[in-house]
Amino acid sequence: MDMKGKLARALAGITGADAAELCEWMEAPKRRELGDYAFPCFRLARTLKQAPAAIAEELARAVALPDGISRAEAAGGYLNFFVDRQSFARDVLSRALDEREQYGRSTEGAGKTVCVEYSSINIAKPMHIGHLSTTVLGNSLKRIYDRLGYDTVSINHLGDWGTQFGKMIAAYKHWGAPELLETGGVRDLVALYIRFHAEAEAEPSLDDEARAWFRKIEQHDEEAWALFQRFKEITMKEADRVYALLGVEFDSYAGENFYEDKMQPVIDEIRAKGLATVDGGALIVDLSEYDMPPCIILKSDGGTIYATRDLAAACYRKATYDFHKLLYVVAYQQNLHFRQIFKVLELMGHDWVKDCVHVNFGMVSIEDGSLSTRKGNVVYLDDVLHAAIEKTRAVIEEKSPDLEDKDEVARQVGVGAVVWGTLYNSRIKDIVFSYAKALNFDGETGPYAQYTYARCCSVLRKASGYDLCAADMSALEDEFSGALIRAIHEFPEVVREAAEKYEPYLVARAVIAICAAFNRFYYEHRIMEDDPAVRNARLALTDAAKCAVGAGLSLLGIETPERM
Ligand code: ARG
Numbered sequence: 354m355d356m357k358g359k360l361a362r363a364l365a366g367i368t369g370a371d372a373a374e375l376c377e378w379m380e381a382p383k384r385r386e387l388g389d390y391a392f393p394c395f396r397l398a399r400t401l402k403q404a405p406a407a408i409a410e411e412l413a414r415a416v417a418l419p420d421g422i423s424r425a426e427a428a429g430g431y432l433n434f435f436v437d438r439q440s441f442a443r444d445v446l447s448r449a450l451d452e453r454e455q456y457g458r459s460t461e462g463a464g465k466t467v468c469v470e471y472s473s474i475n476i477a478k479p480m481h482i483g484h485l486s487t488t489v490l491g492n493s494l495k496r497i498y499d500r501l502g503y504d505t506v507s508i509n510h511l512g513d514w515g516t517q518f519g520k521m522i523a524a525y526k527h528w529g530a531p532e533l534l535e536t537g538g539v540r541d542l543v544a545l546y547i548r549f550h551a552e553a554e555a556e557p558s559l560d561d562e563a564r565a566w567f568r569k570i571e572q573h574d575e576e577a578w579a580l581f582q583r584f585k586e587i588t589m590k591e592a593d594r595v596y597a598l599l600g601v602e603f604d605s606y607a608g609e610n611f612y613e614d615k616m617q618p619v620i621d622e623i624r625a626k627g628l629a630t631v632d633g634g635a636l637i638v639d640l641s642e643y644d645m646p647p648c649i650i651l652k653s654d655g656g657t658i659y660a661t662r663d664l665a666a667a668c669y670r671k672a673t674y675d676f677h678k679l680l681y682v683v684a685y686q687q688n689l690h691f692r693q694i695f696k697v698l699e700l701m702g703h704d705w706v707k708d709c710v711h712v713n714f715g716m717v718s719i720e721d722g723s724l725s726t727r728k729g730n731v732v733y734l735d736d737v738l739h740a741a742i743e744k745t746r747a748v749i750e751e752k753s754p755d756l757e758d759k760d761e762v763a764r765q766v767g768v769g770a771v772v773w774g775t776l777y778n779s780r781i782k783d784i785v786f787s788y789a790k791a792l793n794f795d796g797e798t799g800p801y802a803q804y805t806y807a808r809c810c811s812v813l814r815k816a817s818g819y820d821l822c823a824a825d826m827s828a829l830e831d832e833f834s835g836a837l838i839r840a841i842h843e844f845p846e847v848v849r850e851a852a853e854k855y856e857p858y859l860v861a862r863a864v865i866a867i868c869a870a871f872n873r874f875y876y877e878h879r880i881m882e883d884d885p886a887v888r889n890a891r892l893a894l895t896d897a898a899k900c901a902v903g904a905g906l907s908l909l910g911i912e913t914p915e916r917m
Contacts, residue, residue, distance in 0.1 A: 359419040388433030405430030439826035445842045449897035456904035457848040462503030465677035475512030477542040482732040491682040492910045493857035511608025519567025524549035612665040648693040685713040712855045714780035720787040742767035765912040773799025805868040807917040809899035825886035837870040864905035871898040
């Protein structure tokens with residue numbers, strides 16, 4: 354299907370130039386009526402010592418047209434190629450109909466492992482709107498790499514270590530109700546933590562207690578360890594509900610605690626390689642030469658920190674998964690942290706650090722309303738999702754009161770709207786989320802894409818079957834069918850580009866392009882035409898559009914109800 358390559362090879366045969374280089378030069382013509390591929394002859398003019406226009410003329414006469422190209426025409430120094438509409442349509446439809454919900458798949462990643470670290474929530478802390486982007490971006494990237502044939506490992510690097518857990522236990526011991534451990538939720542844990550900080554201001558001995566409890570956790574003291582584990586279970590139970598709503602799963606929950614016994618070798622290595630210096634009692638790697646503050650390895654009390662665990666985690670992941678790439682889907686606030694970590698790994702001589710990528714992103718906030726962040730209140734992620742589901746439920750009640758599975762569809766569409774809103778723009782942009790915009794069925798939204806998918810399903814359901822072999826491809830040569838076929842055709846390349854740039858929004862844009870083209874096609878044509886050859890062609894195209902939209906939504910982690 355790589356037409357540029359075929360054309361380049363055909364031209365290399367006559368010009369004696371390198372096919373790979375000629376392929377690079379291929380362009381898209383400025384206007385559609387000029388053809389589908391344009392080969393500029395300007396650079397050949399030097400080697401061939403002829404005017405570009407003359408070269409184009411001669412090539413047009415001499416070139417052997419590859420299958421799928423109907424003609425070549427010279428125009429002002431360019432050689433323009435026209436694809437054969439019918440064979441192009443057949444190729445595009447066949448691939449989409451063959452790969453179906455896996456449309457865009459490839460084997461380019463075979464044998465390579467990509468680790469995607471995302472979500473990485475903190476135990477006993479709220480899972481808030483700030484975790485939305487990392488969770489859905491990471492999930493989408495994992496799905497994109499899966500589609501391209503990579504082995505993926507999804508990692509939730511839990512924030513489950515640090516002195517704050519000593520504070521949690523001290524607070525629980527003082528003010529915790531016993532039922533907390535049975536029926537309490539994260540909000541209760543957070544309340545305890547806030548109370549600890551308020552009271553410790555007046556009563557500094559509480560901090561000593563907290564330190565003592567943390568030491569007990571470190572020593573796996575029975576009571577302290579059990580409480581710590583219980584806090585973790587309470588947090589994960591709530592998180593798992595959110596993950597289930599979002600359709601997000603992890604292969605590994607190895608978080609900060611997991612690296613507790615894996616840091617010493619890394620610290621030893623840093624020392625042995627002469628990278629460590631002692632500064633005010635702390636062990637640091639000086640990075641002033643690289644315009645960065647030092648990376649602290651051990652605090653002056655000998656304790657490890659967040660960065661120490663990240664160094665151990667990177668080494669562990671390399672040893673365990675031998676990754677081709679390790680992606681950290683973490684907000685841009687941690688840009689410096691990752692630059693420091695990557696630099697230390699580089700100084701340690703780990704050349705694989707070049708395969709580590711900080712996939713950063715901007716902030717999400719909610720446009721005013723009941724869940725606003727005014728007064729510094731945390732916006733819990735499950736509240737955001739449930740609000741979206743409820744609002745969707747109301748829309749369904751109004752627009753399609755007879756729909757079956759209203760609850761299920763409201764969940765799919767409400768959650769899909771939030772996910773889409775997070776993924777529709779380049780990840781580095783800050784997002785101000787608006788329910789009204791996200792749930793607008795006519796905008797460039799998740800619900801619009803889902804609605805288009807359901808519309809395709811409905812057309813196909815009513816037709817109850819079609820036969821691609823009996824389809825007349827000449828029925829798809831019109832402008833609207835052609836635009837839809839091209840949009841479907843572009844999708845697989847977009848998936849690759851999204852992986853290369855770590856940008857799922859490219860997939861979302863491709864989905865919208867297909868939806869818009871399908872809806873135009875739908876309004877301009879009668880699909881259930883009497884002529885069976887035409888009907889078969891239009892139904893096949895509808896099915897291909899359905900597959901492409903569905904394949905795209907699944908890459909974004911968005912579900913596809915068949916009726917809406
Ligand atoms: N738990 C951290 C936070 O919420 C994010 C962890 C990011 N990943 C990492 N390997 N440091 O801020």
